[in-house]
Amino acid sequence: MNESLRQINKPAGGGACCSGKVLNPSLTINIIVLVSGNGTNLAALIRAEQDGRFRRGKDLSGRIAAVISDRSGAYALTRAEAAGIPSFTETPALALPKAERRRELSGRILRIACEHNADLIILAGFLSILEGDIIEAYGGRIINIHPSLLPKFGGPGMYGERVHRAVIEAGEKESGCTVHIVDAGTDTGPVLLRRRVPVIAGDNPAALAERIHREEHRAITDAAVMMIERLAKRGGES
Ligand code: GRF
Secondary structure, eight states, X not given: OOGGGGGOOOOXXXXXXXXXXOOOOSSEEEEEEEEOSOOHHHHHHHHHHHTTTTEETTTEEEEEEEEEESSTTOHHHHHHHHTTOOEEEOOOOTTSOHXXXXXXXXXXXXXXXXXXXXXXXXXXXOOSOOOTHHHHHTXXXXXXXXXXXXXXXXXXXXXXXXXXXXXXXXXXXXXXXXXXXOOSSSSOSOEEEEEEEEOOTTOOHHHHHHHHHHHHHHHXXXXXXXXXXXXXXXXXXX
């Protein structure tokens, strides 16, 4: 590991905590996980860290530094607390118009990410859309899991049961999940990995969702490991 990994670019002009380059004082990739609900994907990530899967070689490791929920009372927060991970609730300001609401919430998340020296942001069942400075500040370092084989059945309004219902109604023979890099669009960034499951005759959305969910837990941890290694390499090359 070298000094450059510790100097991954932080956002320019993203606020006091984020201006210029910030030293990450450890040889650790700090991960922030964003959640909205039950948090089984978060649980898979916590388990992976506890099992040593985020430890790569002698010098490099990933660690979940904080969890942020955009829903108060989300069970994911209880999981974070049980694991001793700092957790935050940052709900959208509903009085604001949509675009401003997204930017304002994203700004608060960016601030927490900076305060925790985050290197990687994982959207693990996070329902709000990130917009504004955070996308640029963390370009290539935000990943999202979506419960379909993107680009199919993604985009605005495609979440939860709606996705699985649409897959069944379209007569698809398979579905699955996708982990992708987040860009300025919705579910549009470069794909990191996909995992496939069959759609079985007589499936209902709940049964299909459950089959996919099991694969998501493997996909999200595999993707986290990929990103930890990728960021370490990127640090070494810059
Ligand atoms: C998952 O299906 C994920 O793909 C979607 O939201 C769900 C979250 O599940 N974006 P959980 O909260 O991790 O259990």
